[in-house]
Amino acid sequence: MSIETILIWMAIGLVAGWLASMVVGGGYGVIGDIVLGIVGAFLGGLMFRTLHLGTPFRGVASTIFVAFVGAVVLLLLMRLIRRTSTRGR
Secondary structure, X not given: OOHHHHHHHHHHHHHHHXXXXXXXXXXXXXXXXXXXXXXXXXXXXXXXXXXXXXXXXXXXXXXXXXXXXXXXXXXXXXXXXXXXXHHOX
């Protein structure tokens, strides 16, 4: 894996994580948004592949869209887990 590939992953992760943070609320800073976007990309890719869904875009826009959807789902799951863990106290 080249350094260029890693930088592209980071850029897409940052954009997707930042967009998801803006939509859902919250935010984890630059590093947190990059991680959120990259994990969201894997989650989104798994969801789209499993559900046999296509994307309305092509190229980088499609990648960012899938990562964004995955990051939104991940943020919502994190909130749900955090909410249920605070109720138990």
